Amino acid sequence: MHTPELLRRIDRDWRAACPTLDPTPMRRIIALRRAASILGQAVESVYAHSGLNSPAFDLLLTLRRSGPTEGLAPGELAALMAVAPASVTNRIDRLEARGLVVRDLDPHDRRSWRVRLTQAGHALINELLPLHVQNEARLLAALSEDEQALLEDLLVRLTHAAETARAADEGSQ
Template identity: 35%
Template sequence: MNDNHTQSTNGLMDQIDRIVTLWQRARPDLNFDSTQVIGRVVRLEYFITRRVLQDLARFDLNVGEFDVLAALRRHPPCFQLSPNQLQSMVLISSGALTNRINRLESRGLVTRAQADHDRRGVIVTLTDDGFRVVEEAVKNHLAAEAELAGTLSAEEQQQFAALLKKMLLAVED
């Protein structure tokens, strides 16, 4: 990327443009094209996370708790999963998952019971209250995502999603 990028956004400079400009002056021998991309992704992640946390706070949830409720909600009709299944979906340690389940269970949003098919196994189930909370939280979450992505046209969103997917596929395990 070069000065054409700044010109294509009507001469407006964001924080990344300012940082890159300073680096180009200090180290004209280096290429900062990747900073134009990665810096913006990192900066967007900050603003997206801040917005998500604000929205989830309305439901007295943190991101991890929302992830557990959402994983259960995506598994109708019983809305239940084993801790191992949940752990693979939310990609955290078993100890961290146990803490999340404990907090959600204490609030009456999930229950834990012995699995019918395995006396040693446990099954986590979304309660009616948990279902109501996650339904509202998901609606708010999707509205926030739409608002954040709304500066891009539908075609631009598809292009951006495809480019981000390409980058993720190259680094995901």
């Protein structure tokens, strides 16, 4: 079922099942989640043939975008990717086994490691990056530039509000 039809059905069903309930917030979150899922699958199609999943591709992109020649500490990687350090370690292990990243001792702190792209990792990400950006531009083409900017602003505001609420909830416990 296509999303517009699904949302109309959900709205109609809730209004019949519970007439005093306004299903609008649920319908909007469903639309957002469905968009994230469908767009995520379309984005992944660019690099899936290379044996990469979203977390691994994100790590390679982060190293390509933000990693100096000597690499990044795993904690820095985690912060730049907005994920838990333990999940970064797992990703590094898998990518290192494929020869796409390497861990080197930090020259300034022998107790720490730096993660950097290998030559093969650089080659792969440089091959996939233009295809990835073209694909994302194609996916966004249904919206004008102004609509895309508005969408980005609205999503950032919505996410920030949810992050702020979560932090407040965690702080009160």
